[in-house]
Amino acid sequence: MNILIVEDELRIAKRIERMTQEILGDSLQSLNHVDALPDALEFIRNNPLDLLLLDLNLNGEKGFDLLASAVSGSFHTIIISAYKDQAIHAFEYGVLDFVPKPFNRDRLEQAFNRVITKGKPEDNQIKVLAIKKRGRIQLIPIEHLIYVKGAGPYTELFITDGTKELHDKSLEKLEQLLAHSFERIHKSYLVKMSEVKEIIVKSGSKYMAELKSGELLPIGRTKYKDLKAKWV
Amino acid sequence: MNCKLLTYVLSVCALLFSSACTSDPIFKKNETVYKIGDQKEWASRDWNDQNWQKRPKLAPDGKVFWSRTKLDLLEAPDSLRPYGIRLEVYGEYEVYWDGLLIGRNGNPGQEAILPPEGEQWATFMIPAHLTEVGEHTLALRISLHHFPDHTGIYELEIDYLDDLLTERLVQTAFMYIFAGAFLIVSFYFLFLFLSNKKEYPMLIFSICCFLVFALVLIVFSKDYVPMHYSLHVIRLQTISSLLLGIAFLIPFYFSMQFPFPWRKSLLIVYAGVLLIIFLIKEHAFDFKAFNMVLSLWVFSFGIVVYGVYTHTRGARLVLVTLLLSMAVYLATSFTISLYVGLGLILLGMLYLLSLNIKAQRLAYENSLVQSTRLRMELLKKNIQPHFLMNTLTSLIDWVEEAPKKGVLFIEALAREFDLINQMENQTLIPIAQEIALCRSHLEIMQYRKEMCYSWEEEGIDPEQKIPPGIFHTLLENGITHSLPLENNSIRFSLIYKSFDDYKCYTFLTFAAGVRPGSSNKKEGTGIKYIKARLTESYDSNWDFISEPTDQGWRSIIKIYS
Numbered sequence: 001m002n003i004l005i006v007e008d009e010l011r012i013a014k015r016i017e018r019m020t021q022e023i024l025g026d027s028l029q030s031l032n033h034v035d036a037l038p039d040a041l042e043f044i045r046n047n048p049l050d051l052l053l054l055d056l057n058l059n060g061e062k063g064f065d066l067l068a069s070a071v072s073g074s075f076h077t078i079i080i081s082a083y084k085d086q087a088i089h090a091f092e093y094g095v096l097d098f099v100p101k102p103f104n105r106d107r108l109e110q111a112f113n114r115v116i117t118k119g120k121p122e123d124n125q126i127k128v129l130a131i132k133k134r135g136r137i138q139l140i141p142i143e144h145l146i147y148v149k150g151a152g153p154y155t156e157l158f159i160t161d162g163t164k165e166l167h168d169k170s171l172e173k174l175e176q177l178l179a180h181s182f183e184r185i186h187k188s189y190l191v192k193m194s195e196v197k198e199i200i201v202k203s204g205s206k207y208m209a210e211l212k213s214g215e216l217l218p219i220g221r222t223k224y225k226d227l228k229a230k231w232v
Numbered sequence: 233m234n235c236k237l238l239t240y241v242l243s244v245c246a247l248l249f250s251s252a253c254t255s256d257p258i259f260k261k262n263e264t265v266y267k268i269g270d271q272k273e274w275a276s277r278d279w280n281d282q283n284w285q286k287r288p289k290l291a292p293d294g295k296v297f298w299s300r301t302k303l304d305l306l307e308a309p310d311s312l313r314p315y316g317i318r319l320e321v322y323g324e325y326e327v328y329w330d331g332l333l334i335g336r337n338g339n340p341g342q343e344a345i346l347p348p349e350g351e352q353w354a355t356f357m358i359p360a361h362l363t364e365v366g367e368h369t370l371a372l373r374i375s376l377h378h379f380p381d382h383t384g385i386y387e388l389e390i391d392y393l394d395d396l397l398t399e400r401l402v403q404t405a406f407m408y409i410f411a412g413a414f415l416i417v418s419f420y421f422l423f424l425f426l427s428n429k430k431e432y433p434m435l436i437f438s439i440c441c442f443l444v445f446a447l448v449l450i451v452f453s454k455d456y457v458p459m460h461y462s463l464h465v466i467r468l469q470t471i472s473s474l475l476l477g478i479a480f481l482i483p484f485y486f487s488m489q490f491p492f493p494w495r496k497s498l499l500i501v502y503a504g505v506l507l508i509i510f511l512i513k514e515h516a517f518d519f520k521a522f523n524m525v526l527s528l529w530v531f532s533f534g535i536v537v538y539g540v541y542t543h544t545r546g547a548r549l550v551l552v553t554l555l556l557s558m559a560v561y562l563a564t565s566f567t568i569s570l571y572v573g574l575g576l577i578l579l580g581m582l583y584l585l586s587l588n589i590k591a592q593r594l595a596y597e598n599s600l601v602q603s604t605r606l607r608m609e610l611l612k613k614n615i616q617p618h619f620l621m622n623t624l625t626s627l628i629d630w631v632e633e634a635p636k637k638g639v640l641f642i643e644a645l646a647r648e649f650d651l652i653n654q655m656e657n658q659t660l661i662p663i664a665q666e667i668a669l670c671r672s673h674l675e676i677m678q679y680r681k682e683m684c685y686s687w688e689e690e691g692i693d694p695e696q697k698i699p700p701g702i703f704h705t706l707l708e709n710g711i712t713h714s715l716p717l718e719n720n721s722i723r724f725s726l727i728y729k730s731f732d733d734y735k736c737y738t739f740l741t742f743a744a745g746v747r748p749g750s751s752n753k754k755e756g757t758g759i760k761y762i763k764a765r766l767t768e769s770y771d772s773n774w775d776f777i778s779e780p781t782d783q784g785w786r787s788i789i790k791i792y793s
Contacts, residue, residue, distance in 0.1 A: 010682045011626040038748055057618050059747055060712045060756070082621030101617075102625035 001115075002048050005033045006040040006066070007055045007080070012101070016053060016080065016108070023109045027116075035059075037066050049075040051115055056081040056090070067093055068137045072130035074153065074168040076176075078111050092127040094177050114176075126177050129157065131165050140165060147217065148174055148182070148190040155190075185209055185227060186220040199227070259390045262302040266383070270296040270341070275328035275371045287384045291323070291376040296341040299385065301370045308365050309392060315358040316393030320386040322461045323376035324350045330362045330369055338460075343377035348460040357393050378462040400455040410571070411448035414578065418442040421585070433588065436485045437581050440478060444574050447474045468517040475521055476510050479528040482577060486532050489584050490539030490547055502531050522566060525573075529558065532577070546587045553580035603768060607657060609761055610701045613708075614652050626680040637679070644675040655700035659769055664694040667726070670707050674724070677711055684721035685711070691728045696735065698791075699765035705758045706739045706787050714743035714784055722784075734792045741784040766791075 003020060007013040013033045020031060032047075034040050037058055044052070052070050054077055056062065067090065070077045076096040079087075080103065087098040097111040128139040140157060149156045150171035157165045167174065175184050182190050191209060199219065200208045207219035219227065265284035268291075273279060281300045291297055309315050317334075319327070324338025334357065338350025362368065376383060389396065418441035425434040450470055459467065480503055487495050509523045533554050539547030557573030564572075613619065623645060631638035651669040655661045667689060674685040707724060714722050723742040728735070759778065766774045766789070775790040 009622050009626060009680050011629055011680050012622060014682075015625070015629040036747060060709075082617040082625075084617070101621040102628050104628070 001027055001050045002030045003028065003032070003051045003053065004040065004043055004047075004049055005031070005053045006035075006037075006058065007033065007053070008035045008058045009055075010035070012055075012080075019105050019108050020053075020112075022105070023112050037061055040066055041069065044070070044073060049073070051075055052077045054079050054081075056083055056086055064089075067095070068130050068139070069132075071095060072132050072137055072168060074170065074173070076115055076173060078115075088125060091125045094126045094129060096176070126180075129167060129174075131157070131167050133165070138165075142178070142181075146192055146195045146211065146213070148178070150188040150190075183227060183230075185223050186218050189217050191217060258305065258307045260304040260306060261388060262304070264299050264301040264385055266297060266299050268292055268295070268297040270298070270373065274298045274300065275333070275373070276331040277369045279369075289381060289383075291374070291380045291383050293380060294341070294344050294375055294377040296373060296375050297383075299372045299374065301385070301388070303368050303370055303390070305363060305365055305368060305390070309360065309363050311360075314360050314393050315363045315390055316355050316396045317358055317370070318353065318355045318387070318389045318391075318396050319372075320353050320388075321372065321374065321384075322352070322379055322382035322386070322464075323374040324348075324461075325372045325374040327356050328369075328371040328373070329356075329358050331371075332359065332362065334358060340373050340375040343375055348462055350460060351458045352461045352464050353387075353454055353459075355393070355396050358390070379465075382461075404452040404455045407448050407452050407571070410575065411445045414441040414448075415445040417578075417582070418445060431588075433485060433488050433585060436481055436488065437578075437585055440481050440485065440581065441578060443474050443478045443481070444578060447471065447478065447574075448571065450474070465515070468515075472510065472517055472520050472524075475524050476506060478574070479506055479524040482528055482581070483531040483535060485581055486535040486539070486550070489588075490535050490542070490544050492535060492538045502527070521570075525566075525570060529554065529573070545591075546584045549583055550577075550580040553577055599768070602764065603659070606761065606764055606768060609757075610652065611656055613701065613704070614649060622680060623676060630679060641676070641679045644672050644679070647672040648676060658700055659765075660697040661700045662694060663692060663696045663698050663728070666698060666700065666703050667692070669701075669704050670724070670726075673704060673707060681711070683716055684719070686721065686723045688723065688725040689727070690725065692726065693728060693730070696728070698737070699769050702762045702765055702789070703737075703739060705762055709756070709758050710741035710743070710785060713747050714741055715745050715747055717742070717744050734790050736791075737789045739787040739789075740781075741786075743784040746780055746785065762789075 001024060003024075005013055005016050005020075007016060013035070017031060017033060021028060030047075032043065034043055035058070040054075043049075052073075052075055054066065054070060056064065056067070056079055067077070067079075071094045077094075078097045078099060079090045079095050080099045080101065081087075081090075082101045084100045087100070090098050096114055099107055099111050126142060128141055129145065130137050130139050132138075140159065144160045146158045146160060148167075148171060149158065151166070153170055155167045155169060155171050155174055157167055159165065169177075171184075171188070171190055175182065175190050178190065181194065182192050185191050191211070195211050195213075197210045197212050200210055200216070202208060205221065207221070207224045208216045209219050210216055263286075265281050265286065266288055267274065267281070267284045268288065274281075275298075279300070284300065288297070305315075317327070317329070319337075321337075324340050324343055325336075326333060326340055327335040327337070335354070336350075337354045338348070339346045370388075372385075374383075391399075418438045421434045421438035421441070425431050425438060428434075450467060454467070483502060484499060487499060492498070505527055506524060509520055509527065513519055533551075536547055536551045536554055540551055553576040557569060557576045560572045560576075561569035627638060627641055627645070630641050648669065651665065651672060655665060655669070667687075671687055674687055677683070678685050703726060710722065710724060716722050725738075725740040725742070727738040727740070729738075730736075759776075763776060766776060770791055773792040775788070775792075777786075777788040779786055
């Protein structure tokens with residue numbers, strides 16, 4: 001795993017580094033530390049990354065600018081911050097976890113477990129998905145999102161107005177973040193269940209989900225059983 | 233509120249105006265003729281006075297002369313209610329009505345030998361049998377020892393005797409109630425001034441109210457204080473002096489409330505004009521009174537119009553009161569408009585004072601809120617999450633990894649908390665205390681950031697006081713926004729210099745430069761805190777400069793004495 005720590009307090013950064021090494025052991029491929037926003041952005045542009053550990057208040061600057069661009073990336077973000085009151089806001093942006101300071105090893109390990117075991121965030125209040133569009137960050141409200149289609153390492157977001165946008169995160173990562181209202185109905189599809197009108201059984205044990213818009217999406221054979229158990 | 237006040241003022245004016253309108257007269261006065269000499273027959277009703285002269289300029293020194301006035305009574309009195317006659321005449325005299333002696337006011341012809349006797353204003357009863365409708369003769373046998381040029385009858389009124397005697401007392405009673413209000417207001421504002429000696433408009437207003445009170449007291453004293461005609465001039469001189477004071481102080485008050493260019497010179501010119509009016513024409517008291525009051529009005533009007541032009545608070549309402557007083561003058565007489573006008577103008581002045589008091593109260597409340605806010609801000613420095621949680625996280629780490637160092641860290645933290653607690657409710661603290669706070673803060677930050685911070689000071693006078701937390705704030709900014717030098721250190725330096733008219737603190741940060749994005753930001757909360765603290769303690773007598781240098785950052789605080 002490739003991890004970047006963005007933290008302006010050297011002692012705390014060292015603590016995170018030490019604990020990360022202890023927790024992840026050999027699965028850690030690289031671990032880097034920067035103490036300022038410009039350096040962090042520079043690093044993200046030029047290096048492969050799986051996880052960002054971000055402090056929200058850096059040298060008097062609010063880390064939310066970085067947060068918006070971080071959550072649009074292909075990696076997961078975990079916030080480590082002194083400002084507990086910003087946790088809700090951070091979850092709305094789609095971070096995987098929020099670790100309040102002061103923290104201990106157990107709490108940090110719990111956060112890493114979410115990344116490793118693909119666990120779902122407890123306080124899942126994600127309200128927007130940030131996407132990169134023409135070099136700028138655009139926020140798409142979750143309520144406007146109908147379904148997500150996997151496209152290699154990327155995903156396509158299908159939006160109520162009929163448009164689609166490209167997202168840097170994989171379908172697996174988005175499934176993790178959107179778990180509370182979306183279901184993986186197919187290896188390539190993640191659908192908001194409130195948008196599904198009915199499930200149609202076709203000949204040859206083929207299952208289709210008909211959306212309110214009339215669109216038909218395939219349902220995977222293995223997924224059908226889970227869906228039936230959960231929703232029907 | 234303005235509207236209410238205006239309606240009130242208007243209704244008072246209407247009331248006064250209607251009471252000023254008198255009912256139909258019951259007599260008609262013909263021309264008075266005079267003759268120098270003394271004959272008993274001149275008193276008789278039918279004496280032929282065709283060859284008598286008009287009012288003589290000068291009465292012969294102390295000698296007796298006579299006046300005869302034909303009067304037409306237009307109405308006979310009710311039975312059992314006699315008519316009376318009220319006179320204002322200079323001199324001592326006997327009064328004859330249709331040849332009958334009806335009263336004596338002093339000893340005509342014997343003034344030089346006998347002590348002064350009689351009054352300037354006197355009322356006599358007319359016998360009922362001599363009050364039928366038709367022509368009557370009033371003859372006066374006068375001598376004028378003291379002011380020989382004041383011949384003539386200044387006031388003559390015939391009415392029911394009881395009305396003549398009571399009407400004026402009733403009028404006086406009402407005017408005294410009016411004056412009493414100003415006496416109370418005068419004392420009230422005098423006490424307010426004594427409790428806050430900077431409020432000169434209050435003092436001026438208090439004096440104005442007192443002068444108006446004294447003016448009414450003296451003007452209306454004639455109805456109950458017996459006064460010999462020789463003393464009347466003293467009363468008039470007193471009234472003129474009071475008017476002089478009022479005529480100067482009211483525009484002076486307005487000039488304080490509505491400042492204008494060349495205020496001092498214009499006030500001196502105005503005082504000169506008033507003095508000229510006061511000093512010329514020794515005995516022309518009516519002339520003096522009218523012109524002084526007119527000058528008062530014109531000068532005040534100018535000032536208030538300027539106040540309206542510059543949009544000064546309250547100027548419009550005061551302008552309305554001035555215009556109203558002029559309207560009252562145009563609609564009634566000078567005497568009525570004098571008291572109504574002065575009352576209105578004083579109300580306007582009172583309104584301005586109430587606006588001032590309100591503004592002061594608001595400013596005071598604001599300053600209280602501001603002080604509390606600054607106190608909270610100082611306290612918050614050490615409990616705001618960024619400081620506290622980061623410190624605690626580092627602390628946990630030190631305790632886990634190097635317990636001995638952790639203890640030192642805790643001690644530094646305790647010192648900083650202790651110092652903040654000590655200065656929390658002060659507006660000024662000794663500079664030594666502030667420096668101790670900065671040093672303990674650096675110690676904490678050293679443990680957190682694992683950077684080498686050093687502190688230097690130069691020329692510090694430990695006796696000097698400064699608002700709490702200002703250098704601490706500069707230090708925090710320096711730590712947050714500076715890039716460390718190559719040897720991973722940042723150096724801070726505080727230099728104090730005292731000059732004749734100001735004291736100067738220079739706070740220097742020696743670093744490798746400012747973090748990108750830090751210098752072009754708008755004024756942060758830290759700088760706002762420093763400026764608010766300086767204003768709280770030094771008003772506007774300070775300067776604060778904060779700028780980057782080649783070696784880091786420089787902040788200069790100048791406090792003027």
